[in-house]
Amino acid sequence: xxxxxxxxxxxxxxxxxxxxxxxxxxxxxxxxxxxxxxxxxxxxxxxxxxxxxxxxxxxxxxxxxxxxxxxxxxxxxxxxxxxxxxxxxxxxxxxxxxxxxxxxxxxxxxxxxxxxxxxxxxxxxxxxxxxxxxxxxxxxxxxxxxxxxxxxxxxxxxxxxxxxxxxxxxxxxxxxxxxxxxxxxxxxxxxxxxxxxxxxxxxxxxxxxxxxxxxxxxxxxxxxxxxxxxxxxxxxxxxxxxxxxxxxxxxxxx
Amino acid sequence: xxxxxxxxxxxxxxxxxxxxxxxxxxxxxxxxxxxxxxxxxxxxxxxxxxxxxxxxxxxxxxxxxxxxxxxxxxxxxxxxxxxxxxxxxxxxxxxxxxxxxxxxxxxxxxxxxxxxxxxxxxxxxxxxxxxxxxxxxxxxxxxxxxxxxxxxxxxxxxxxxxxxxxxxxxxxxxxxxxxxxxxxxxxxxxxxxxxxxxxxxxxxxxxxxxxxxxxxxxxxxxxxxxxxxxxxxxxxxxxxxxxxxxxxxxxxxxxxxxxxxxxxxxxxxxxxxxxxxxxxxxxxxxxxxxxxxxxxxxxxxxxxxxxxxxxxxxxxxxxxxxxxxxxxxxxxxx
Numbered sequence: 040x041x042x043x044x045x046x047x048x049x050x051x052x053x054x055x056x057x058x059x060x061x062x063x064x065x066x067x068x069x070x071x072x073x074x075x076x077x078x079x080x081x082x083x084x085x086x087x088x089x090x091x092x093x094x095x096x097x098x099x100x101x102x103x104x105x106x107x108x109x110x111x112x113x114x115x116x117x118x119x120x121x122x123x124x125x126x127x128x129x130x131x132x133x134x135x136x137x138x139x140x141x142x143x144x145x146x147x148x149x150x151x152x153x154x155x156x157x158x159x160x161x162x163x164x165x166x167x168x169x170x171x172x173x174x175x176x177x178x179x180x181x182x183x184x185x186x187x188x189x190x191x192x193x194x195x196x197x198x199x200x201x202x203x204x205x206x207x208x209x210x211x212x213x214x215x216x217x218x219x220x221x222x223x224x225x226x227x228x229x230x231x232x233x234x235x236x237x238x239x240x241x242x243x244x245x246x247x248x249x250x251x252x253x254x255x256x257x258x259x260x261x262x263x264x265x266x267x268x269x270x271x272x273x274x275x276x277x278x279x280x281x282x283x284x285x286x287x288x289x290x291x292x293x
Numbered sequence: 294x295x296x297x298x299x300x301x302x303x304x305x306x307x308x309x310x311x312x313x314x315x316x317x318x319x320x321x322x323x324x325x326x327x328x329x330x331x332x333x334x335x336x337x338x339x340x341x342x343x344x345x346x347x348x349x350x351x352x353x354x355x356x357x358x359x360x361x362x363x364x365x366x367x368x369x370x371x372x373x374x375x376x377x378x379x380x381x382x383x384x385x386x387x388x389x390x391x392x393x394x395x396x397x398x399x400x401x402x403x404x405x406x407x408x409x410x411x412x413x414x415x416x417x418x419x420x421x422x423x424x425x426x427x428x429x430x431x432x433x434x435x436x437x438x439x440x441x442x443x444x445x446x447x448x449x450x451x452x453x454x455x456x457x458x459x460x461x462x463x464x465x466x467x468x469x470x471x472x473x474x475x476x477x478x479x480x481x482x483x484x485x486x487x488x489x490x491x492x493x494x495x496x497x498x499x500x501x502x503x504x505x506x507x508x509x510x511x512x513x514x515x516x517x518x519x520x521x522x523x524x525x526x527x528x529x530x531x532x533x534x535x536x537x538x539x540x541x542x543x544x545x546x547x548x549x550x551x552x553x554x555x556x557x558x559x560x561x562x563x564x565x566x567x568x569x570x571x572x573x574x575x576x577x578x579x580x581x582x583x584x585x586x587x588x589x590x591x592x593x594x595x596x597x598x599x600x601x602x603x604x605x606x607x608x609x610x611x612x613x614x615x616x617x618x619x620x621x622x623x624x625x626x627x
Contacts, residue, residue, distance in 0.1 A: 045414050049400065056402040120398040124408075124459075127364050127392040128415045129384045292321075292367040 042130055046138020047145060050112070054146040059107045064150055067100035068157050075161055086167035087256045093158040094176050094252045100154065101147060101184040102211055106204050109143050109191040114200030117293065126293065133285035136192060140281055143188050151181055172255040175266045182273035183249035187211060189280035196287040213239070214246030244276045309378065311467050311498045312363060313339040317372030319358055319522075332358040334522040336372070340500055340515075342467070345493055347509040347530070348502040350519035356502040357395065359519070360471050364392055377467075391465035395472035397452035399444040405431070405455055406440045412459045430458040435484065449476040457488065468492060470501035474508065486512065510534065541581040543573040544596040545588060552591055556584065574601065 054060055074092035116122040116139075125135055155177055159169040190210050194203035213220070220240040227233035248269045251261045319333040333355040340346050348356050361367040362374055365381045379386035399408055409427045418426065431437045434454040439447065447455065453476045460468060474482050489512050492499060503509060509516055509530060516533065518526035526533075548556075548571050553563050561584060562574040575581045581598070588595060 041417065042415065045411070049403075049411055053400065053402045120394075120396070121400050123366065123392075123394060123398050124400065124412065125415060126366060127387060127390075128412075129387045130415065131384045290368070293361070 042134050043138045043141060046125060046130075046135055047141035050139050050142025051146050053112065054108050054143065057108060059111075060104065060146070060150070063100055063103050063107065064153065067096050067154055070096045071154070071157050071161055075165065086162060086165055089162060089165055089167070090173065091252060091256045093161070094173075094180070094255070097151065097154050097158065097177065098180055098183070098250075101151065101180060102187060102208075104147055104150065105143070105184060105187045105191050106207050108146070109188050110195050110200055110203045110207055112143070113139060113192055113195035114203065117195075117291075118200075120293070122293065132288045133281075136196075136281060136285045136288055140189055140192055140277075144185055147184055147188070148181055151177060151184075172251075172258070172261050175261040175263070176251050176255045178266055179249040179251055179269055179273075182270045183246055185277045186214075186244055186246070186249075186273050186280070189277040189284065193280045193284040193287065196284050196291060210243070211246065214243055215250070217243060217245040218247055244272070248272055309342050310339045310375070311342045311344075311377070312500065313373075313375040314359070314363075315373040315375075317359075317362065317369045317374055319355075319362060319367065320370050332522055333362070333369075336519070336522065336524055338517050338524055338527050340498070340517070342498050343496050344515055345489070345499045345513045346501075347513040347516045348500060348519070349504075349506070349509060349516055350502075350525075353521075354519040355522040356519055357471055358522075360469060360502060363469065364390075389464075389466045391460035391462075391468045393453075393456045393460045393468070393470045393473050395475050397449070397456045399452065399455065401443070401445045404441055404443055405436060405447070408444055408455065409458060409462060413462050416463050418463050426462060430461045433461060433488065434458045450478055450481050453477055454481060454484070457485065461488070465497070467498040467500070470499065472502055472504065474503065474505055538577055539601045540574055540576040540579065542597075542599045542601050543575065543581065543584060543588070544598075545571050545573060546594045546596065547571065548573075548593065552587075552593070555587065559584075570596070 071093050074089045074096070077088055077092055122135065126132065159173070162169055162173070187207065187210070191203065191207040194206040194210075197203070198206070217240060220236050223236050227236060251265075253259075254261050314336045317333055317336045318331065320329040320331040322329045336355070336359065348359070350356050358367060362369050363376055363381060364387065365384070368382075374381045376386040376390065377388065381387075400411070403411065406427065409430065410423065413423055413427060414420075428437070431440055434457050436451065436454055436458060439451065444452065444455065453473075457473070460470075474485055477485060486508070489499065493512075499512075513530045515528065516526070516530055517524065544566075547569060548563060556563055556573055560576055560579050562576075563571055564574070565571045573584060575584050585595065585598070
């Protein structure tokens with residue numbers, strides 16, 4: 040546990056000294072501020088537009104950070120052989136992967152914390168309230184990010200950083216359209232193609248479980264039991280991807 | 294009772310080996326459409342503890358691949374490797390093992406101090422002694438003044454010293470070095486040699502690959518020679534050097550013609566390096582002590598006496614079936 044914590048701390052240190060982090064962060068803060076003027080365009084639903092815009096920005100910022108920092112970091116560790124510093128010591132590879140994951144998640148969680156403060160500030164400025172619905176939405180975004188980071192680490196152990204970044208983006212997109220896949224395979228006439236779609240549907244997580252933006256924006260409320268189940272769903276998928284990443288890493292020549 | 298214990302403990306079959314390769318093969322396929330390349334081929338050898346063993350071979354012989362397999366960084370295609378008596382797939386096999394790579398690999402975001410601190414913590418060493426230990430290794434490799442600098446700002450030689458500092462952290466019982474002298478200036482090399490000697494004096498085991506044969510002659514007890522992924526030789530360095538012994542060179546002030554004739558009659562070869570200085574070569578079949586006695590009787594002053602060996606390089610490359618740059622015998626050991 041101590042080793043995982045050490046690797047996580049080193050990863051955290053590395054990410055907070057990475058310029059990409061600040062670029063994405065500034066970009067996200069800029070967009071959230073910009074949403075004030077977007078809200079002005081709407082006569083009756085200024086706060087709702089801002090909430091929708093802010094949550095979408097946080098989701099995309101999280102994705103960008105997971106792709107640029109998460110994928111790049113493990114790829115760089117392998118190409119520059121810096122992971123030798125850790126792995127020539129009596130450290131199992133699964134601890135290295137877990138430490139990397141924890142470090143990235145902590146960094147991104149802190150970023151989400153910062154973005155949430157900016158987001159909450161702008162909502163309050165516009166006369167809205169930072170209610171439990173928004174907290175639930177941000178919690179679910181973080182759970183989604185955990186799944187994306189673990190998937191990006193898995194892809195990084197399997198292929199080159201460029202391809203891993205593309206796969207992670209693809210994973211995000213397909214994950215959000217998983218419901219459509221279900222409809223597609225149910226309507227599919229070709230049994231082979233139907234089987235492929237069905238397999239993809241069951242293997243990949245449905246990232247729409249983490250998307251409660253519409254419910255929050257329209258004030259429909261989000262039950263904490265739903266949040267709890269979704270977080271559990273995300274945690275299980277993260278564990279599965281981390282397990283697969285560890286297996287893949289274990290087989291890899293470094 | 295104690296004598297019996299010593300007898301049992303000292304038995305060769307009970308001597309603990311530091312590392313052992315058992316019919317290890319590593320083959321790669323760079324792309325799925327290319328044929329497999331065998332980097333290490335059925336390699337078997339064993340290194341005992343508390344020895345300094347040089348791992349030698351030309352470029353592409355498979356030394357670095359073997360070392361990476363030894364540290365569990367690369368998986369063998371077949372065969373077994375044991376380190377500290379455990380299979381290398383078990384991370385515990387690396388307990389008490391320090392490693393220094395040919396290329397220093399550091400986290401660029403860390404400073405010299407932070408790099409050492411990270412390494413120290415990973416080894417789970419007592420936190421109370423951390424500062425003292427990091428100070429000690431920084432002093433040993435003469436990097437105290439750059440402790441606060443980013444690793445990125447260091448020269449290659451300094452980074453190599455930092456690698457050595459990391460290896461020296463804690464009290465490893467065995468050191469695995471891959472081309473440790475690479476990238477070092479003469480002062481750095483001298484420093485590393487001093488560190489090697491100090492480790493030897495403290496009874497540490499060292500297994501290191503190198504291209505610098507002078508280092509092997511002066512530092513190693515034993516050598517393992519690899520060529521094209523195969524073991525071509527393993528044995529004591531002294532034995533290799535003895536096999537290459539050609540004879541003795543005696544440098545003298547001057548020689549008259551009658552003495553030259555006498556020496557020539559017993560198979561010695563006399564050459565003049567200057568009008569005031571000659572060198573008598575006594576072949577290994579001759580008797581250098583008899584020659585010295587003769588010179589003493591004739592009142593000839595001996596300036597120096599040295600052994601002439603074929604170089605270790607020639608011997609190693611001959612054993613690997615390759616041509617060396619220098620096939621002629623040369624003086625290389627006094």
